[in-house]
Amino acid sequence: NAGVMQNPRHLVRRRGQEARLRCSPMKGHSHVYWYRQLPEEGLKFMVYLQKENIIDESGMPKERFSAEFPKEGPSILRIQQVVRGDSAAYFCASSPAWGQGGTEAFFGQGTRLTVV
Amino acid sequence: AQTVTQSQPEMSVQEAETVTLSCTYDTSESNYYLFWYKQPPSRQMILVIRQEAYKQQNATENRFSVNFQKAAKSFSLKISDSQLGDTAMYFCAFAIQGAQKLVFGQGTRLTINP
Numbered sequence: 001n002a003g004v005m006q007n008p009r010h011l012v013r014r015r016g017q018e019a020r021l022r023c024s025p026m027k028g029h030s031h032v033y034w035y036r037q038l039p040e041e042g043l044k045f046m047v048y049l050q051k052e053n054i055i056d057e058s059g060m061p062k063e064r065f066s067a068e069f070p071k072e073g074p075s076i077l078r079i080q081q082v083v084r085g086d087s088a089a090y091f092c093a094s095s096p097a098w099g100q101g102g103t104e105a106f107f108g109q110g111t112r113l114t115v116v
Numbered sequence: 117a118q119t120v121t122q123s124q125p126e127m128s129v130q131e132a133e134t135v136t137l138s139c140t141y142d143t144s145e146s147n148y149y150l151f152w153y154k155q156p157p158s159r160q161m162i163l164v165i166r167q168e169a170y171k172q173q174n175a176t177e178n179r180f181s182v183n184f185q186k187a188a189k190s191f192s193l194k195i196s197d198s199q200l201g202d203t204a205m206y207f208c209a210f211a212i213q214g215a216q217k218l219v220f221g222q223g224t225r226l227t228i229n230p
Contacts, residue, residue: 033217042120042207042220043161056217089159095216105218107153107161 002027004094005074006108013082013115021077021111025094032075033105034067037089049075082115089113118143120210122221129198130229136183137193137224139208147213150184150191155223156204164206167191169213195226203228 005024035043048056049069069075093105129135152164167175208221
């Protein structure tokens with residue numbers, strides 16, 4: 001059973017470009033979460049999605065950031081018009097549906113975004 | 117809002133020693149979960165141990181154990197017989213039951229010296 005897969009591992013974008021980060025959850029997991037980790041800090045929650053639904057986006061910046069988890073394919077975190085302050089490691093986590101395993105989430109290895 | 121505080125930015129011990137990492141949290145909720153995650157240089161977040169708030173018994177996983185003091189809102193991690201592979205960042209995290217999102221502390225960088 002493959003773990004949570006994120007790609008790319010490293011992404012370099014120039015200011016003003018778009019960044020697309022992909023996350024494939026563990027098999028059987030229908031819940032996906034995105035977190036951002038700035039250098040020397042802990043992870044900060046961004047958004048929680050189920051298939052075709054955004055459940056909680058309370059941690060998402062109001063502009064330029066969006067996330068989706070389509071019926072088919074990976075979850076995508078999209079950052080438009082990137083700025084230097086977007087440079088961070090972005091982690092995806094997945095968990096089973098509620099009632100199966102509680103709140104334990106399994107993390108991917110992250111995507112390190114560098115904006116130059 | 118929930119907050120998690122780790123007051124030790126860095127710690128260093130010799131191999132085979134016991135080390136305790138501190139974590140305090142603030143919440144008005146009564147049903148929640150607490151976690152310790154390990155992040156080695158590979159950046160992978162690895163769950164070390166988990167504690168349900170309604171359980172009085174402290175969780176244990178091999179060399180890792182916690183001291184959960186609910187009234188004091190304290191959740192420390194003890195690593196016994198420390199090994200070089202324990203070198204990593206350690207994050208304490210909190211989740212309200214059913215909320216399905218984690219609140220992390222700022223982390224403690226632990227170094228195990230040979």
